[in-house]
Amino acid sequence: MEGLQRCFVLHSRPYSETSLILDVFSEDAGRLTLLSKGARRKRSNLKGALQPFTPLFMKWSGKGSMPVLTHAEPISIGLPMRSYILYSAMYVNELLARVVEPNTPYQVLFLDYLNVLRELAQAENPEPALRRFELALLDHLGYGVDFFHCAGSGLPVDDTMTYNYREQRGFIASLTIGQLTFTGEQLKAIAARRFETPEQLRAAKRFTRIALKPFLGGKPLKSRELFIPRGRSTGK
Template identity: 65%
Template sequence: MDGWQREFVLHTLPYSETSLLLDFFTENEGRIRLLAKGARSRRSNLKGCLQPFTPLLIRWGGKGEMKTLRGAEPLSLALPFTGTVLYSGLYVNEWLSRVLAQNIPYQTLFFEYLTCLQVLAGSEYTPEHALRRFELSLLSHLGYGVDCLHCAGSGELVADSMTYRYREEKGFIASMVIDHLSFTGKQLKAFADRQFPDVDTLRAAKRFTRIALNPYLGGSPLKSRELFYQVILPKTR
């Protein structure tokens, strides 16, 4: 890769005594893993900028399977994430790092990710709306875009007052059963628009994205979610 490309750091791991192994989310190449030689040394000019939530321009190269970071320049200061917003950002980064295959372009998702970070950074309220929109977008880009506007059984448009039960790999089917897999037609239309006008709809969206995304975890829970419950949640009680 000879040219410069916009990206964000998703995850870092120590590699040898002075280097780093980094997952990047790039504008044109999707998720890539690069070796940053000497990035942990005291003299490295990369040490300060290879941080999550810092918009960067990077270039890389190499002939082997493991490519090497050749340069990195910050486009701006890191987004000001603290407290709940910080853990929300880490949550988004962890999802991308865990579910996106390497070297597959996700250009639209890249800008949706950027929008999510900007909303989180500027939000004076709960980050829930931004997170739900991102999760629904991620499901769509993973090839799991469930049709929220039509009953999977009849093909008819969903009706606001009717109840639809989610069935994996099928979609939403009209049902008289009310349980954790059930949603109203009104809620499904809100999911399709990625708008959450009230608390009940927002909670329903969270319930659905948890159901739909959890199979991607393979039984290994998100570390960012565990940290939130351990560090942030006790402080709010």
């Protein structure tokens, strides 16, 4: 690898007595795992830098499953994530670590990630930012769905009608109401990624959970478990 790349640390874990294994999201290289030798030593100049939500310039060398970090420097101070917003940001990091293929460039997704961190750092309610990021992530994963037309008839969706979601098909007009049911007005809000009412946000959350489930598999997200005892909505 040549030159510095813009990166974020998604997660880190101890390796031996002095080193760290880093899950990193890079603008040009995508998601990758790096070994940071000596990063846990008391006098390491990397110790305070390798934190989530801190934009970094990074450089590494070597091939194989775990290249070695050779340089890291903060581009700016870390984006501030206060109280419950922190857990929403941790959820975003876990999503990337779980569903994005390693060593695959995602330059546009990197910008979407940077945008959601900026939004979360300023948000009182994290839900709109999280829903927009989830929908962007689904787009980058190739999850295509038509929110504007009934998959059965091909007609444009009507704001007042209800549509049931069918995996790999889309939304089909139906009078049956359930967890897979959305109004035409909700579908248009999801497509536009603009959520002006609580009902639109709840519908978007239902849809993204349904759509992300095949990518996540049966393993629960650890970041969701952090909020269970607190009884407060995280937006996840």
